[in-house]
Amino acid sequence: MACRHRSSTTTLARLAKPARLTPRLTTQPHFQSQVASAVRCFSSSRPSQLKETRCQQGKFTSETYPELKRDPRYGQVTKEHVDFFKGLLGTESAVIDGVTNENATDDIEPFNSDWMRKYRGHCRLVLKPSSTEEVSKILKYCNDNKLAVVPQGGNTGLVGGSVPVFDEIVLNMARMNNIIEFDEVSGILTVEAGAILEVVDQFLASKGYIFPLDLGAKGSCHIGGNLSTNAGGLRLLRYGSLHGTTLGIEAVLPDGTVVDDLCKLRKNNTGYDIKQLFIGSEGTIGVITKAVIQCPQRSKAQNVALFGLESYEAAQQAFREAKGHLSEILSAFELMDGGSQALVRQVTKKNSPLEGEYPFYCLIETSGSNSDHDGEKLQTFLEDVMEKGIVVDGTLAQDETQVKALWSWREGITEALGHLGGVYKYDVSIPLAEMYQLVEDTKARVEEAGLLGDTDEHPRVEKVLEPFVYEWISKRQGSISAEHGLGLAKKKYIGYSRTPAMVGLMKQLKDLYDPNAILNPYKYI
Amino acid sequence: MACRHRSSTTTLARLAKPARLTPRLTTQPHFQSQVASAVRCFSSSRPSQLKETRCQQGKFTSETYPELKRDPRYGQVTKEHVDFFKGLLGTESAVIDGVTNENATDDIEPFNSDWMRKYRGHCRLVLKPSSTEEVSKILKYCNDNKLAVVPQGGNTGLVGGSVPVFDEIVLNMARMNNIIEFDEVSGILTVEAGAILEVVDQFLASKGYIFPLDLGAKGSCHIGGNLSTNAGGLRLLRYGSLHGTTLGIEAVLPDGTVVDDLCKLRKNNTGYDIKQLFIGSEGTIGVITKAVIQCPQRSKAQNVALFGLESYEAAQQAFREAKGHLSEILSAFELMDGGSQALVRQVTKKNSPLEGEYPFYCLIETSGSNSDHDGEKLQTFLEDVMEKGIVVDGTLAQDETQVKALWSWREGITEALGHLGGVYKYDVSIPLAEMYQLVEDTKARVEEAGLLGDTDEHPRVEKVLEPFVYEWISKRQGSISAEHGLGLAKKKYIGYSRTPAMVGLMKQLKDLYDPNAILNPYKYI
Structure with a gap:
């Protein structure tokens, strides 16, 4: 394309x-x-x-990709929906409402467009939850009402994965940005998904540690986004991939179920390692809300x-x-x-x-x-x-x-x-x-x-x-996406790197966790 | 217990x-x-x-755990089944038949008992496939005929995960022991699941590399078993877990589907990382047949x-x-x-x-x-x-x-x-x-x-x-099984380390991949 x-x-x-x-x-x-x-x-x-x-640069994705059509199974966001979210999230700043307020367009624009201004959606509602419980209630409501949702971190991706295509609700994680816990002996960090990579790394630097991932967008990108896209970055040769350095994840499924896999141990062999599915799934089966990372000692x-x-x-x-x-x-x-x-x-x-x-x-x-x-x-x-x-x-x-x-x-x-x-x-x-x-x-x-x-x-x-x-x-047997994921840009090319059987197994997982397909539609697989 | x-x-x-x-x-x-x-x-x-x-030491598991009852939904292995497998696997040595040959008991005993002689099953048929295709045909047949199967590697586990409890068929991987490929520049190794860890590590030593895992049982344990149990071992502090060092896996699902995730690349972000589910799943959702491992340079x-x-x-x-x-x-x-x-x-x-x-x-x-x-x-x-x-x-x-x-x-x-x-x-x-x-x-x-x-x-x-x-x-928030997995020994204790919601999500995955529950029954979750 x-x-x-x-x-x-x-x-x-x-x-x-x-x-x-x-x-x-x-x-x-x-x-x-x-x-x-x-x-x-x-x-x-x-x-x-x-x-x-x-x-x-301001072209809508729907114009760039005219073959994409809004899926009619998704509900339209109404005043009633907005009222529910305002009641749930409380503060004004947590809901950017372009549904009942036409003047909000400028406020919403940064959430509709990626930083390259290559992708641009038609979203009219941005939600900024501050807790896992709020994420859970938002998703459950959206699932019940068939409202499509785009989870959004720092919006620094390169494949259009973090912005809406049509009128999907943006679930922006920026307010969940706390460093929850750090163990200075073990180097094990517990952090909320919306924390900015550079902020976290600077905190770790003050303790003599380093985040096992670094990349150019560190000043804006979120830990949650890094995990969702399985970011590789500058330190992979030395510290390996996030599949190895992530000890635990908390995520919310579309039906509001909280996946509590927030393990703070290097060793834990008690059942399927479900958290791994969320690493690199680009927000299509759940929303990562917290993570536990094994951080190495900073090199002198x-x-x-x-x-x-x-x-x-x-x-x-x-x-x-x-x-x-x-x-x-x-x-x-x-x-x-x-x-x-x-x-x-x-x-x-x-x-x-x-x-x-x-x-x-x-x-x-x-x-x-x-x-x-x-x-x-x-x-x-x-x-x-x-x-x-x-x-x-x-x-x-x-x-x-x-x-x-x-x-x-x-x-x-x-x-x-x-x-x-x-x-x-x-x-x-x-x-x-x-x-x-x-x-x-x-x-x-x-x-x-x-x-x-x-x-x-x-x-x-x-x-x-x-x-x-x-x-x-x-x-x-190379990969058509080494690092940046599929998003919207490479959804149609996956067949060059994956067999139809593998894509079938992936779709099966998508259907299992997101049967109404409300999460990040039009993208990934 | x-x-x-x-x-x-x-x-x-x-x-x-x-x-x-x-x-x-x-x-x-x-x-x-x-x-x-x-x-x-x-x-x-x-x-x-x-x-x-x-x-x-020779006590049957069914005696040690009298509360365990053979699940009646599984078929009994008959002469007809044995004939099918003999036709499929050809050579005599690939089928150890205690169904039609009562004298085979001694030959089967090593596959029925774990090395500690703590667990002992009643299996009467051992199959030793030599290719992924054979594994696929065996599993499909067993799935169609509701025959329970225990995948078995080197049989060095400590929780009774690799031996049958009742008359499950043992699928022993020892004949699939080839080192398929090794790239001396990248250190990327492709190996069959039945290869013995020590053999592989010695091969790597000759090339100046090291397997990123080592453990006491290395002289007997299989790479496939290491992956299935997410073995930690002696080198974890240095090289991290198998979730990070495993680049690719080929596995066979109970219905015979080959999961072809045999990626030989350090970086590949094209869809859900399904291979991770097989790491640590103790043979309950599929049988690992091959793996690709990123091997580090050997320290001097x-x-x-x-x-x-x-x-x-x-x-x-x-x-x-x-x-x-x-x-x-x-x-x-x-x-x-x-x-x-x-x-x-x-x-x-x-x-x-x-x-x-x-x-x-x-x-x-x-x-x-x-x-x-x-x-x-x-x-x-x-x-x-x-x-x-x-x-x-x-x-x-x-x-x-x-x-x-x-x-x-x-x-x-x-x-x-x-x-x-x-x-x-x-x-x-x-x-x-x-x-x-x-x-x-x-x-x-x-x-x-x-x-x-x-x-x-x-x-x-x-x-x-x-x-x-x-x-x-x-x-x-500790783990009741840091390393050795759940197997039979800890199946009932998982609730001490996992929430009911997490166990529910695990059972959902088990049902997805193994709806007839033919793989490694009575164990894990």
Whole structure:
């Protein structure tokens, strides 16, 4: 499906942040594989056009996707419904009522639109509960009255999962933002779903701990949203996925049942691990209200190195060696190709930290408890891979300024791409051995179609890329959504990564927990 | 429920191995909390009695639990059924037929009894499929004919989950033991469910990798069984739970449907994470046939220290400091009380590695990529905690022999307990702050009842301990089964750790996937 989206540089920079993952590959302009973005951002090759086209951003999702029709089984929100919710939630600020008050449209707009302004719904009622009990009563009422609901966290997703399509009620979790409990001995944190990731992480920092997840949108995103989308983010290589670090969840089912799986223990084998179903379910079977997270000790030291390599094979060897030498302290391994780095040089006018130019570059970060030890390990690693000829040249940051400077060669890519032309992005996961092959195969295909260079025939680009890219990924048992989930954007593509039998089993679960399908309709599976 | 079990020293030693977990508390004789064993082992206070009572081991589960009745909805296995399975599985060795061949009883016995000989079923048919397709056809046939089935791995569980109660068919996975694929760059392993943990780990060792789970029964247990029971084991502190390290699972549902969730990617957000339901479901909703595991790099260095502490509060401080100083290399933190160590001294006649005697001892293990660095960190940690008065005395192993010697003070506890009296064991999980309080409260209760010291009135001991211990745990939101699962032994106790609503949701899942309840009946929830 063509979702043309023209972005400003600012938007692209924000997009860039969730992209720092590991191992990660960033490639030439016109194609960026394995970079975290579920949206395909397309902008003209002429930067001057960017601003002119921003007026398009307010388009309703129902216009962008004209094939989507409002499901008639859902009730319309009436004054009577609004009165019920006002009675339930009490305070004025907990109910934003555009049903009986036409002047509320501006207040509701931020809840109707995602931050990219790519998706926009027609919601006229926003509810902001402050307790699990309120969430339960809201959902039960909506279920009884067949009112569709969109659970909403920080609204920082990239696939349109957290905003309504039509007149679904928005259930915004922002008021449930308390840090309930933290055990300084065990590092076990209990927190409400609406707490903002950065706030929680800063609290943990004051205790010498760290949230096991980090991502670019941390200043806005909610813990509940992170769990609902199974966010991967910057710390996955080191701390693993939320399926491992989440010890407990409290969630509310559409019928108001509270799923009380708020375990605060690292070990508990008493029955099916139901909480796991809510991690990554994008608000389609229940609303997460609280979570218990196992938080690791914060690392005292950070070291960063950048090096150049002659081939993708060498990059894979380097990854293997890095895991061997750096093992427990390796916290990031970022692979970038020569084209992407040439582009950053061109746009930023900065000198490369390495002397020569190479087909591939790797950025390695370590985080550990002893800076000297980590530096020594990194030095030994660099000497070893250079001696073996795996790495041609490398540099080690000597201080915090240099750490930031090295990272800028990775983080600056997305912004640099936006300066020079249209960008198609895919948030995909591919077995390592074949990862870069996707770039080469796609480049060959685009070249063959005569599309490299300046052209205004954008639809043709899309036809050349799709379904080619999805089919390519599907053949290698890759994932068409590595990180950002399905939402509205990828609902129709799930078949490229999942068998019909698996999708059938998923629908069975959806029917089990949400038989009236009131939660987050038109999305996911 | 009283399940008296008299064990030989050998058996106890084997029991001891899965007990090395972290943080872990081992206490005085007569009561051992937080030590991994779901069985309550009871033996006479006179070691000479141990051998005499081994004849009791062959008791049928149906005799030990007379309240259990064979469910009449299950069909009886007939010659016709056996013929079908022989036709399906072909080779003689894949079907052990005690239905038409009365002489097969001895061959079937190992599949009817658990390794402790605590549980024993009446099964007359064992099936050993060699492919997922065969598992699928077997289950479909059993489902169609309402034949009950017990999936069986290495049969090393402690709660009677892997052996039949009545005449359920045993579906033994031992023939599906292939290592299918290993990616040396990513460390991603694809393996059949019947592969033995130790075999897999040795294969990984040859590649410089490690299986993210280790436990005492590794020489017999299957990967599929590890997943089905969500085994925690020795490496949990370092590598996290199987919910985080398992990337993919293939499983077969009772109706023969193959759940193809055999993802080989670290990141894949395309729909509900259904595979998680099979982790820890103890073979009650499906049979795991294959798994994909993210394996970490094997650590090159190991260091061990033992130290004495004056109080449980100091032990908690030491744990906190250990996480701070040792952070990424901390791989075990074992807490033992003074009574347990006095007992090991008494039984082994060995001198303690520390000069004085202390109310508590901690054993710390580090695993990292650089022995010098790790030793230095451990040394700094020890100096710091001794300077702060958290630790009173400590010793650091200087070589492999000393490493083993220090570990023997932890590992020798269970065997030592068996030499001196009856032992009740509970496999529980309690929030750290209150963990040792359970020991003190229980000791006070046992003392008050006049039960400390020699006594032959065992039933009275049990009445004093239960439901006291379970109620105590329940009040602190602890888990009555930290590691070994529910199986048959703890099915009736789940209410101490789970709300009726949660148990209801679990039963709903069981009904969804196994509407005829053919899988592992009489157990779990």
